[in-house]
Amino acid sequence: MKKRGLLTVASAAAVMTLGGVGYAAHRRGRNPYYSGPESDHFDGLRFHAPNQPPDKDLSDVARWRMTAKREAWPDHFPSPYPPDKPPERIDGLRVVLIGHASYLFQVAGRNILVDPVFSRRASPFRFAGPKRVNPPGIAYADLPPIDAVLITHNHYDHLDGPALARLWQDHQPLIVAPLGNDGILRGYDDTMHVETRDWGESVDLGSGITAHLTPANHWSARGLNDRRMALWCAYLLTTPRGVHYHVGDTGLGDGAIFREIRARFGPPRLATLPIGAYEPRWFMQPQHMNPADAVEALGLLGADQALGHHWGTFKLTDEGIERPVEALAEALSATGIAPERFLALRPGQVWEG
Numbered sequence: 001m002k003k004r005g006l007l008t009v010a011s012a013a014a015v016m017t018l019g020g021v022g023y024a025a026h027r028r029g030r031n032p033y034y035s036g037p038e039s040d041h042f043d044g045l046r047f048h049a050p051n052q053p054p055d056k057d058l059s060d061v062a063r064w065r066m067t068a069k070r071e072a073w074p075d076h077f078p079s080p081y082p083p084d085k086p087p088e089r090i091d092g093l094r095v096v097l098i099g100h101a102s103y104l105f106q107v108a109g110r111n112i113l114v115d116p117v118f119s120r121r122a123s124p125f126r127f128a129g130p131k132r133v134n135p136p137g138i139a140y141a142d143l144p145p146i147d148a149v150l151i152t153h154n155h156y157d158h159l160d161g162p163a164l165a166r167l168w169q170d171h172q173p174l175i176v177a178p179l180g181n182d183g184i185l186r187g188y189d190d191t192m193h194v195e196t197r198d199w200g201e202s203v204d205l206g207s208g209i210t211a212h213l214t215p216a217n218h219w220s221a222r223g224l225n226d227r228r229m230a231l232w233c234a235y236l237l238t239t240p241r242g243v244h245y246h247v248g249d250t251g252l253g254d255g256a257i258f259r260e261i262r263a264r265f266g267p268p269r270l271a272t273l274p275i276g277a278y279e280p281r282w283f284m285q286p287q288h289m290n291p292a293d294a295v296e297a298l299g300l301l302g303a304d305q306a307l308g309h310h311w312g313t314f315k316l317t318d319e320g321i322e323r324p325v326e327a328l329a330e331a332l333s334a335t336g337i338a339p340e341r342f343l344a345l346r347p348g349q350v351w352e353g
Contacts, residue, residue, distance in 0.1 A: 029045070031044075031229045032229065033180035033229050036179065047179075047220070047228050049219070050215060050253070055227065064280060064283050069280075071319060071320035073321045076133055079137060079346040079347040080346060081137065081347065081348035082348055083135065083136070083137060083138060083142065084350055085142045086142070087144065088145065089144065089145075090107075092107070093105075093108075093239070093242070093352065093353050094106040094107070095350070095353075096349070096350050097137050097307070098117075098118075098137045099117070099134065099137055100157055100312075101248050102115050102116050102118075103115070104138060105237070105244070107209065107240075107244070108207045108241055110206055110207045111148075112148045112149070113148070114235070115151060115158040115159070116164065117160040118136055119163060120132055130157065130316055133312075133321070134313055135347070137346070137349065146171040146173045149167060149175045151177040152178075153181075153230070153231075154181055155220065155222075156222075157314055159222075161184070165188040168192045174203070175193065176196075176211055178230065180231055182196045199213055199214060207240070209240075211235050211236075212238070213234075214234045214261060215234070215257050216257065217252070217286065218232045219232060241353075242269030243267075243269055244269060245261055245272070245303065246272045247271075247273050249274055249287065249310065250288075251289060255296065259300050262301050267301060268303040268304070269353065271303035272307045272308075272309060273297055273307070273308060274289055275290070275294045275308035275311055275324045275327075276309075276319070277310055278293075278317060278319060288310075290324075294308060305341060305342075307342075308324070308328060308344040312324070324344060328344050
């Protein structure tokens with residue numbers, strides 16, 4: 001394949017990773033994933049967030065790709081932290097970034113993976129699409145026994161089907177996902193059991209830990225015409241070690257989702273928030289926070305500690321690889337927040353509290 005063709009395929013795969021193929025999804029009349037009753041965020045065909053912005057169309061995608069001012073990324077961006085080898089279990093709270101938006105949370109004797117992605121590419125293709133520039137911060141073979149897996153949504157940089165099938169066969173964890181994602185997951189292993197829940201519902205993870213599914217300003221798409229046909233979410237974990245709020249992807253919006261978390265659960269002990277994949281803003285703002293937005297979210301939540309993810313592993317958007325860290329430092333300085341209160345994690349980096 002000629003170089004231009006390869007670049008075209010790679011560019012298309014990057015858009016697909018973010019669910020970009022869903023931009024064309026306006027003609028489908030049946031939801032293949034979910035057929036439940038209508039609600040204030042489900043119209044019988046598609047889900048929608050509060051104040052859901054208009055869907056982008058293919059002309060918007062073309063405008064982005066044709067006018068993009070993309071900063072180059074290095075082929076390799078190794079983490080300064082060696083791959084972590086977690087203890088089998090701990091009584092306290094230990095958090096490790098595996099990479100991008102994948103975490104291992106160890107709390108109160110339970111081991112919980114969130115959006116585990118171990119593949120070389122966050123893409124529907126093996127030969128194209130965003131490729132890792134650093135290895136996972138925990139080697140798959142070094143994982144402790146996994147009790148639960150939480151999936152926030154079905155974009156390829158968050159839902160790695162082959163990895164989840166392998167985790168199911170090796171660990172038989174409790175798998176939790178928002179409505180409609182069970183069929184997607186069972187497409188990778190038809191024996192997989194998935195507990196699906198709506199916003200406002202919860203799942204007992206054992207040892208006094210409950211996962212509450214809460215709204216996020218985002219969307220979903222996995223294929224050519226399934227935009228917003230499976231639900232997406234953030235998770236609020238109530239644990240014996242305090243409240244932990246985790247967001248996979250979201251836009252800031254009007255800040256209501258963060259104010260509601262604080263009003264319902266109180267200021268979290270820990271918030272894990274996305275800080276990358278945000279340029280160009282005209283395109284990404286409704287669905288991805290930039291570092292300034294994430295700092296504003298921290299203020300709205302009143303969290304004791306924030307950890308930043310969704311940067312530095314897969315190139316999805318236009319900003320340079322270290323721009324999120326630089327912008328986070330600027331936003332923290334401008335608001336007078338101590339830099340150690342909001343850390344931009346690297347793969348393998350451990351936070352304990």
